[in-house]
Amino acid sequence: MKCKVCSREARNKHCELHEKAYSNVVQKFEIWRNAAGISWEQYLNELVENPSTGIWAKEVAEHLLKDKE
């Protein structure tokens, strides 16, 4: 199986590197929603724009946004 984000080898949807980033993205949404009351899509856009977001997490967020389109 190939990683949905980078096409590296993967056991599930994501390779080992993006899997960690993906789980961080999912986990942190709850904090963002409680804090600022934003939607999943707004949240992903915020992550893409934010300079502190790690590159792998940014790639996951971009991929999730693209997937939605």
Next chain:
Amino acid sequence: MEKYTLIITEKPNAAKRIAQALDQKGRPKKVEEKNVTYFLAKRDKPLAVVPALGHLYTVMHTGKGRSYYPVFNFTWAPRHLAERGAKQLRTWIELVSKLAENAEEFIDACDYDIEGSLIGYCLLKYACKNKEDVAKRMKFSTLTKRELEKAYGEPLPRLDFALIEAGRTRHEVDWLYGVNISRALTLAAKRWSGRYATLSTGRVQGPTLMFLVAREKNILSFVPAPYWSIRAAVDIKGTSYEVDYEKKAFEKLIDADAVVKAVKGKTGRIEEIRKKSAQQKPPIPFDISALQTEAYSLFGYTPRRTANIAQRLYLEALISYPRTSSQKLPPEIGYRTILRALSKERAYKRLASELLKVGELKPTEGAKKDPAHPAVYPTGNLPERPLFEPEGRIWDLVVRRFMAVFGEPATKQSMRVTINVNGHRFYLRGRRILKEGWMKFYKPYVKTEEVMLPPLKEGENLQLKEIVREDKFTKPPPRYNPSSLLKKMEEEGIGTKATRADMIETLYNRKYITDERIVVTDLGFDIIDVLRKYCRGVISVKLTRELEEKMERIQTNSEKRENVLFEAVERLKPWLEELKQRETTIGEALSKAIKRSRIQERIIGDCVTCKTGKLMILYSRKTRKRFIGCTNYFENLCQTSFPLPQRGTVKPLRKPCKGCGWPTLLVKIKGRRPWTLCFNDNCPKKEERRKRLEMQSVQQRSSK
């Protein structure tokens, strides 16, 4: 020829110092033979002082060829037989052997630590033909005349064999790890791709890279969380003072907004003024790690650079032996003598004289001890030549820290004014130094930021001048820098004080890491990935630390060299088998990583024309000339190209040009100073330069 005592030192500079110190007239005879210099001195008897050049012997495989593994059989051999490019060491060893023939006594005067003891031992055993058992040992921590004469007059009757045994074992274990795993990786990549590239890892290198990869993964997969804070200021007699809100961070936006709404435009009342005094103890003396950390934070010097500068200062007898882990300064070093000597230097005169007035000088010390050397301290000798700026800075730092440890505690006063605004509390903070104490000796290396507050009274009203909600995000963990990585290695107990800084440099040289705020490259990631999958033990901090502890126990005769070596080999065997079985998979992964890293090295930055491609150093197929081209050229999307100098080396600088913001390159041509190249013909800086040169030529012409 008259018989003499042969004194072996670690480095040529040390030989000169020792010969000068021991010669009756202070003018030893300098002899040069086949580019090797040694010294003949006269004291109670004739002396020949000959230097080594660091390690002249090393561990070498006894079999032939380099293209196979595992290799477990080794011997100690001259370095010129084991390493390419070490040919000149042959004459060095031959000279020591020749001098040994006519010597009746032998003294090892190498640095008193593991490496120094091993250097001396190898020369005495191999070059001087088994003189290690009859040789005496000079033990000293500074290269001052006084201490060298004492060390010569009262030498240790024999070499410290426990220290030597520990050193031998360390070199042998490192060789076993390094040669086997590095060969396994290099050969796997070479057999898959047909191209050679040096890939290395080792007992300390693997776990160190592992820390960096773990941190890098955390940074790359980091997702920030939002939080909010309140920034506010109060007006006191026309001056604005920043105040902190009682709660540092809000997890919800509405809570922060509610506070802003509640206090905006309101007047506050001073509820409480609290003053607190605290004493700050003087710093402890420098061990090598603390010196490296301080030099990095003050001057930005890498740990290796600091170690090299400190070593030079030691060889010039300006400071004591720097590779020490001691944080103690014993009275035997002569505090007053050193201070009296330092007071002859204008910059230290006032401070040193002040300390000399103190009845009993007692240094503040740390807990760490080193059986071989005290903490780093100035010898009291003043420079015989003008020091280069970095040398001067490190010397000054060591001198001022030495004086500071004898200082009195400093007293600081902090003040907190609580202001109540509509039920919300804000804090106005001030701080000042009541008594400088040790701080005056450590200036300018101690930061003493004072915030003075005007006179205030409880019950006084203050107008809130500014109130703003600030949007903030949590930050990823910080990247390691050479200094914090060194600290981490020390905390984890891997490597030694003498080798850690070099290990970090090796990671840079192998291109596993880049930049000062360390970034792990793809190659670094892939190396760790391979090791984690097939050779987990090599990157295990726990196993490395265990081995390290066992090697340390050899120094105290509570562990045997044979046991440690046996254990290392037994650990390596299954790992190497696994690596061999998976050679093709590993080779493919590593070869791809090497290819990626080579491409990465040639990328200069984003294309200045199409903005989507990358500018890269390319080579013309026809002419083999190099130039800059856009990666989109291959898709027929962008034709951007720029010429490059054809001589010397060019390397992307990864810094934008200060004039135009384009990416820049570093050009190095032999015999010329390296320069930064901006390839933008219309760069304003180039235009400025052109005009300046034109003006100069006009001026020259008119003056003629």
